[in-house]
Each structure stands twice: as structure tokens, then as C-alpha cells.
Amino acid sequence: MIRTFFKIIFSSKASSKFSIGVIIGLSFSISVILATFGIMDGFETSMKESLRSAQGNLYLYSEQAPFQINERLKKALKKEEILSFSGIYQTQGFILSGQDSKGVLMKGISPKEFGTVTNLNVSIGAQDVALGSELAKHLKVKRGDFVTLAFGNKNKAMVGIPELKRLKIGDIVSHGIYEKDLRTIYINRKFMQDSFAVENKVNIVLIKAKNNSDNKLMALRQDLINDLGLEFNIKIYWQEFSSLIEAVRIERFMIGLILQMVVVIAIFNVLAFIIFLNEERTKELFLIKALGLSQAQLVKSWLFLIFIIWTFSCALSFFFVRFFNYALQNISFLRLPPEVYHLTNLEIILDYKDYLVVFTLAMVWLLIFSGILLYRLKKRPILEGLRREFA
């Protein structure tokens, strides 16, 4: 029966064209919401991944002074949940190249340890420096060039006079976070410790955990606080941007709600399509009812049509989202300004839950609105089509 119904409904080019328009409209609306969710999710995921690559899963520091990774600390860090850790000595300074200069965060690392904890390979020798990619762009320097670092002098008798060091650029690294790529440089830890005469002390320890789910990391953080007391501050890698991530989550929800309007508008196209078919095919619909089709069967047929429209729209929206993603990454004017959005590159990341929520909501809206319409159509007398035939 459904086949016959479809044959009747799509017997003219106008209805076929209209249905294509309706499907494109609905799929575009669905894909707008999906793309928005995907951008928000992509922002959070990319941000977290980038942060993880800059500072492991957890980091601890002391507000008082540089500290040694002593036996007590080592013992606390020898947990089953911790895979590795790496001490860093970091401070702030200036980098100079030609006429350009920039305030930077100087991180003294042991490249091997640091790579194990963060998966970010920084290849520098004892007298080399690695620059964040945005900083290298800003200074217009490349690997092999020389830059000068200016930082506070250890000599108390010469307070106010900075110490200058000329170093070769051994590597240019990218974290994926604009701010970090613009403001971070990596130097050999030993070089830093010697320059600041702090022996083998560090002021931050990066930790790589076995499991990087938020809940597990929070539990591990609490464990470490219990073991180490208040001497150290312990933070999860994303805590630096936690308010931003939370804001994105709230924004995602609110925008998702607002954009439902777009879907509702597209659903009015579907309703217009049903009304159009009902008017255009009144005689045919009368005939099949006169030949025995019950009102309930007719409503089922309409609902099946709506289901088909929804299915095709969902499928098409999937491709629209892929297209948006491609455009976002490859068309220059669509790229987000990294200085505003922190990330140098943003992609649409969606998981099955996003698809499920958006597709289900579209279906719910469709059922609500078309339910009202079909109820009204159901009340129309069967004979209306016959009267039109004679009219």
C-alpha cells in the first residue's frame, strides 16, 4: 500500500522537486546544529589535546620556591596510575630577534622525559632553544637562526640588569594552542638551572597518568593532595582553561536550543509539503479512501513519508557537516581567528551522541508538528475529493 501511496504522491514533477527542496532544507538545518555542536566539541577536544601535549595530564608546583624532586615526592609519584613524570624549571623572560622582541615563558626541560610525558618531541641540544610556531612566525625566524634571550640576573648585586644569552633555534614546535605557540620557548633544563643557579631544582612537575578520563584524573589529583599535603598545588591539565571550557559547554547547550528554531522552520516546509500534496492529490487520496483505505492507514502512510524525509535529511546532513568541516579548514575566510579562539586550527568533532540528540530532536519536532497537521487532515471529510472532482 505504501508503494501505491508513494506512486500517487510523487506522480508529478512538482511534488518530486518539492520533496527534494524539503529534504535539502531540513538536512541543512540539522547540519547547522550538528556543525555548531561539532565546533564546540571540537574546540573542547582540541583544546584538551593541545593542553595535554603541553603539560601532560597533571602538573604540580610549589608557590614558595623551586624544589627538588626528593624521595618523598618520588614516592608519592610512584603510583600505579602514574606512567611517568618530568621536572621543569620555568620562568619568564624576553626573546629578541633583530628589532622584534616578545615576552615569553621559558621552559627548561629534559627533552626525552618531556616527550615521554607530553608526546611533544622537542629536539634541542644543550645550547639550543625551541620556539613555539606562532612565535617563530612573529619573529620571522627559522630553525638554525639565532635569537637572544633576556632574563632576570641571578647576581643580586646587579639587580635590574638582565642577563643576555644568544642561542641557536634547534626546533620549532606546535602545541595547537595559539597562546602557547606564541609565548612558549623550550631550553635545556640543565642550562636553565645553571643560568639561575638553582642546582637541580625544578618548579613544576608534569605527570602522565595511565588513564586520562576527567574522573580518573580528579581522583588521582585528590590522592596526590592527600599524600603531599598543601606543600604543592596540583592541577589537571585543562584547569588552566576550565572556565573557558565550561563556558563553551554552556554556550553549546544554549546555541543548540536557539538553533532548534532553524529546524522548526525547516519542519514548516515539510508541513507545507504535506498540505501541498493533500491539495494537489485530493482526488487521488479520495479515491484510495473510497476504495477502502482507512484514515489510520492514510495517517500511517503520511508518517512513513515523514520518516523517509527525516531519514534522507539526516543522511544528507552528515555530508553537509563533512563539507562544512572541509570548508572550515580549507577556506581562509572561514578560519577562526586563533588569537580570539586560542586554537590555531579548529575542526568539527562529533560523536554518536551528538548525532543521536540532534536527529532525535528533529524527529520529535517533526512528529509534534506533523501530528497536529495530520490530526486536522484526518478530520477532513473523505468526500471532499469527490466534490472537487465535480466542482
Added chain:
Amino acid sequence: MKELVKVENLKKSFGKISALRGATLTLEERQQYVVRGASGSGKSTLLHLLAGLDRPSGGKIWVAGKDLAKYSDKELGRYRNQFIGLVFQFHFLLPSMDCLSNVLLPARIGNVSVDKVKQKVLDLAAQLGVVHCLGKFPYELSGGEQQRINIIRAISLEPKLILCDEPTGSLDSDNTDKVVDLLKDLASHTESTLVVVTHDDKVARQFPNKFFIQDGVVVN
């Protein structure tokens, strides 16, 4: 004769206009009836109510002892599909389907075995001389051929009651006689009750049982 349909004091109003004002009649099994009346007398309205296409404003239609008004939507659908065979004046064939698909439409709607009905349809088409029309689309047929296809569709599921609304209204005199003979023969063959609504005296004369409707009331 066994009673098939009983109509009691049937009323139908469209707003302030009363199309039927209390029609009463009885249709018996295997009988052939003609319903006559002037234009606007309510004869088509009576037919539509008998076919379950509309609900009466008052009165009762008893079908095999059951009040038609108490039929559920599903039961009413089945009633229209399998109890009633409708023949329309303007053929009402779906232009997007070939004639075979058109005549198999009631079987498809009623979930009746299409293969079984198809054989019957082919036999009927052979009997009515329209086998060559089955593969064609309605617009390729003459008026007489279209009406014969329309009749095949109406009786394809062997309904107990065949209702014809001005079946010869759009035909010439030759085709009118043929179609009336055909309807009577087929109704006899399938042992169906036949009700023909017409304002054509020539057609009416060919039926032994006559109802005359005047101002919404059956007067004889």
C-alpha cells in the same frame, strides 16, 4: 429474499441545507435497484452514506444487522474495500498508473492476494473486451473503455453491494446500453446487490426495483 442493507429515517445536512430528510429503504441480497430523482434530490448523498464515505446526521444504516455508524475507522475501511464496489461517473482512474494497477488497487489496499485477484481481473477484462487496455494508461483509453476498467475495479473483490453513481452519465447512447447490461450481468454473476443512481429514464426502465427520491425523502 434476505435483507442486506436497511436504511431507517436517514438524514444528512450540509450546514443549513438538508440533503436527506428521513430516507427509509431496504436493499435485499442479489437484487438490482435504480435510484432516481431530480438533480439535488439527495440520491448521490444517499449513495455516499451507503458507501460509508460520509456519516449521516441522523437515522441508521443497518448492514447485515450492524449499525454502520458504530463501525470503527478500520471496519469502515474494510467495509468500503470488500463489501462495497463503487462505480463513479467520471471513472476516477489514477492517471499515474496503468489500468492493471488501477484495477488491482482495491486488492492492494485490502491486503488481498494480488495474484488471485489478478486472474479474476484478466477473466473479467477478457469478458468485457478490454484485455488490451490493461497495460495502457487511462488517458490512452476511450470513455467506454475507461468505464469498463472502472467497473472491473469495482467488482474485482466480489463485493456484496455494487453502488453506481450515474455510471452512464458521461457515455453516449450505445455505450450506455452496453454498460448497463454489463453491470446487470456482472452483478447477477457475482450475486451482488446492484444499486444504480441515475436520472436517465432509459436506464431506469431496465431495472425492476425503483426508488424515487424527492426532496431528500424516498417516495416509492
